[in-house]
Amino acid sequence: MTGIMTGFPSFDAATGGLDVRKTYLVTGNKESGKEDFSYRLAASSLNGKLSVVYVTNNKSNTDLLSEFTARSLNIAQYLGVSMTILDNYVRSIAPQAGDNNYTKVLNGPVDLTGLTVAVSSKNSDLLKDGRTVVNIFDSISSLLLYNNPVTMFRFLQYICGRAKMSGVTTVFLLDEQMHTPEVNETVRSLVDGIISLKLDNGKRYFTVSGVAKEVLTWTPLG
Amino acid sequence: MNDPVFGIGKLDDDLEGIPFKKVVLLSASPAVGNEVFGYQIIYNNAIHKNKVLLFLNRTSPQVYLTEMKDYDFKIDSNLVIIDSYSNLTGIKSAETATTRVINNPSDKEEIRKRLSEELEKGYDLVVFDSLSLLIDSFDFDFAVSMVDLVKQKLQTKDSSAVMLFTDWEYGENDINKLGTRSNAQIEIKGIEKRVIFGQYFAVIKCDWVKGKQFSSVLFKAVKPGGIKIYFPKILITGPTDAGKTSFIHSASKDAVSVDRLGGTIALDHGNLDFEGYKADLFGTPGQERFDPLLKLLGGEAIGVILIVDSTKPDQFPRAIEMLRKTETYGLPIVVVANKANLPGALALDDIRERLHLGKDAPLFQTFAEDLSHIDPNEPTKLKKEGVNGALRALFKELT
Structure with missing residues (x-):
C-alpha cells in the first residue's frame, strides 16, 4: 500500500508519505508548524478517502474547524462521515458541552480511560466498515501537563499497541520545549517515526527518522 | 433505607446485592471503561433512598451528572460528591449541600481528611471514580491506604463500597493488594482483536456468595438505559x-x-x-x-x-x-x-x-x-x- 500523503509535496516526495500502520511523533517548538502539519495531514487524508479521528486536547471542536477554514482546507463534507473529532478540551471551559454528529465530547485531560475508550471504540467502528484510519493526537503535551509521566507512558504504550494491532496510523504532536528531556525521550521510545519541524528565517523545515525512508538533513517543507 | 444494589440484573441475581461492610472492585481494561457501571449503581441506590457518597477525581461533578442524565439516570437527592477534580483543572466548583470541594487535589492529607470526615456522617454506599486515577496521581500505597480507610469506616457504619478501577497493567503485586482488600471483584473486559467486537463482565470472586458458579456475560452500554446484557x-x-x-x-x-x-x-x-x-x-x-x-x-x-x-x-x-x-x-x-x-x-x-x-x-x-x-x-x-x-x-x- 502506498503511503499516506501529508499535503506537503516536498515531504511526500522525499518520504513517500507516512507509512500505514506506523506511529509518528511530530515535534518542534511552538512556532515550528506542528499544528499546521496536522491540519494539512488530516485534510489530505480525508481527500484521499481515509478516515481521520482527530483528538483535540487544547482547543474546542469549533476552534479546530476554524483552523481548517482559516487555511482554506474544506473538510465540511467529511464531518461525521470520515472525520470524527474527539474533543477532550471543551468541557474545561463549558462543562455542559455535548456531542454533535461529528464530535464526541470527552471529560478532559485526566480521564485517559475515557479517551482510550473513545479512540478504541471509534477506530473499531471505522475498521469494521473497512476504512483505513489515521488517528491524530493534538497534542499530547497538554495531557502530559495533567498526568504524571508514568501514567502517560502506560497510556501511550496502550494506544500505540492497539494502533499496531488494528493497523491504524497514529500521529502524536508534542512540544518538546514544555517537557523534560527524560519525558521527551520516553515518548520518542514509544513511536516508530519522528518528524521534527522547525522555523528558520521565515521558512519551515523538516526531518524524518526511524522509518524506512529517512530524511536526516533539514529540508524545506512545502 | 435498603441494602445497596448494583442495579444490574445479572449482578444482583448472582450476588444478591452488596451487603453492608463489603468492598467491590470493578476492574476494567482501558479500552472498555467502567464508568457506566458507576452511574447505574449510584442511580439505582439513590432512587431507592440509599445515601450515596461519590469520591470523584475523573471529571467535574457537573460533567458527571450530565453524563448520568445522558444514560437517563436523573437523580436530585441522596447523592453527595467529593469533588477532587475541579481545582486541578481550574473549573470553578462551589461547596454546596451536595458537593464537597477538595481545595488542592494534589494534597494527600486534604483528601484523606475530607473523605474521613464525610464517611463519619454515614452513607449507605460509597463509590470511588476512580481508584486508578488516585494511583496515577499519587502512588499505589496511597490508593491502598484510602481503600483501608473506607474499609475501616464500613465496619462501624452500615455501608458498603464500590471502587472503579482501570487496570493499566500495573504490577501484579500491587494489583494483589487491591484484590485481597476487596470482598468481590468484577472484571470488565473487551474481546479485543483488530477491533473490539464485544465487551463482557465476569464475577471473579465474591466472599458472601457460596457454592455458586459465575458466568461471564456480554454487555452493551446504551444511551439511554445503561448496562444491558447483550446476546x-x-x-x-x-x-x-x-x-x-x-x-x-x-x-x-x-x-x-x-x-x-x-x-x-x-x-x-x-x-x-x-x-x-x-x-x-x-x-x-x-x-x-x-x-x-x-x-x-x-x-x-x-x-x-x-x-x-x-x-x-x-x-x-x-x-x-x-x-x-x-x-x-x-x-x-x-x-x-x-x-x-x-x-x-x-x-x-x-x-x-x-x-x-x-x-x-x-x-x-x-x-x-x-x-x-x-x-x-x-x-x-x-x-x-x-x-x-x-x-x-x-x-x-x-x-
Whole structure:
C-alpha cells in the first residue's frame, strides 16, 4: 500500500508519505508548524478517502474547524462521515458541552480511560466498515501537563499497541520545549517515526527518522 | 433505607446485592471503561433512598451528572460528591449541600481528611471514580491506604463500597493488594482483536456468595438505559405460518422482515431491549424451499426460540427438523406454542409430549392480542405475557 500523503509535496516526495500502520511523533517548538502539519495531514487524508479521528486536547471542536477554514482546507463534507473529532478540551471551559454528529465530547485531560475508550471504540467502528484510519493526537503535551509521566507512558504504550494491532496510523504532536528531556525521550521510545519541524528565517523545515525512508538533513517543507 | 444494589440484573441475581461492610472492585481494561457501571449503581441506590457518597477525581461533578442524565439516570437527592477534580483543572466548583470541594487535589492529607470526615456522617454506599486515577496521581500505597480507610469506616457504619478501577497493567503485586482488600471483584473486559467486537463482565470472586458458579456475560452500554446484557444472536425458528415474524415484531420495536405476500422469504430481524437485556433476533423462513438458508441463519446463534402452531401438530416433526437444519440442536431452547386460543389448539402437556420435550423444558403459550385485527399480510401482535415469558426463560437459561 502506498503511503499516506501529508499535503506537503516536498515531504511526500522525499518520504513517500507516512507509512500505514506506523506511529509518528511530530515535534518542534511552538512556532515550528506542528499544528499546521496536522491540519494539512488530516485534510489530505480525508481527500484521499481515509478516515481521520482527530483528538483535540487544547482547543474546542469549533476552534479546530476554524483552523481548517482559516487555511482554506474544506473538510465540511467529511464531518461525521470520515472525520470524527474527539474533543477532550471543551468541557474545561463549558462543562455542559455535548456531542454533535461529528464530535464526541470527552471529560478532559485526566480521564485517559475515557479517551482510550473513545479512540478504541471509534477506530473499531471505522475498521469494521473497512476504512483505513489515521488517528491524530493534538497534542499530547497538554495531557502530559495533567498526568504524571508514568501514567502517560502506560497510556501511550496502550494506544500505540492497539494502533499496531488494528493497523491504524497514529500521529502524536508534542512540544518538546514544555517537557523534560527524560519525558521527551520516553515518548520518542514509544513511536516508530519522528518528524521534527522547525522555523528558520521565515521558512519551515523538516526531518524524518526511524522509518524506512529517512530524511536526516533539514529540508524545506512545502 | 435498603441494602445497596448494583442495579444490574445479572449482578444482583448472582450476588444478591452488596451487603453492608463489603468492598467491590470493578476492574476494567482501558479500552472498555467502567464508568457506566458507576452511574447505574449510584442511580439505582439513590432512587431507592440509599445515601450515596461519590469520591470523584475523573471529571467535574457537573460533567458527571450530565453524563448520568445522558444514560437517563436523573437523580436530585441522596447523592453527595467529593469533588477532587475541579481545582486541578481550574473549573470553578462551589461547596454546596451536595458537593464537597477538595481545595488542592494534589494534597494527600486534604483528601484523606475530607473523605474521613464525610464517611463519619454515614452513607449507605460509597463509590470511588476512580481508584486508578488516585494511583496515577499519587502512588499505589496511597490508593491502598484510602481503600483501608473506607474499609475501616464500613465496619462501624452500615455501608458498603464500590471502587472503579482501570487496570493499566500495573504490577501484579500491587494489583494483589487491591484484590485481597476487596470482598468481590468484577472484571470488565473487551474481546479485543483488530477491533473490539464485544465487551463482557465476569464475577471473579465474591466472599458472601457460596457454592455458586459465575458466568461471564456480554454487555452493551446504551444511551439511554445503561448496562444491558447483550446476546448477539437469538434464532427464532419454526414451521411455516407458526408465527415467527409475529413473535419478532411483538418482541422488538424496530423489526424488519424480508417477505412476500406475508410469508418470510429470507429472514426477519429485530433488536430486542427487554428487562436489562439486549439481543439481536434472527428469524428463519419456514418454507422448505428455503432450507439451504437455515444453516447460515443458525450459525453462531447462542439460543433458540422455537415457534409452533398449537393447532397444527402435523407440523411438529418439521419443527424438530428445523432445529437440526439450523444446527442449533443442543443450544438453550424455549418453545412457544402460538395460536393457543384457537379451536383445536393442543394443551401444553400434549404439545410437550409430541415435541418430545422434557418436563422441565420451557414451554409458553401465546396467541394474537386481537383476533379481529388479523391481516394475513402483516405481522400479528402477540399477547405480551407469552412473549415476555419466553424471553425471560431463555435469558435465564443463557445467563
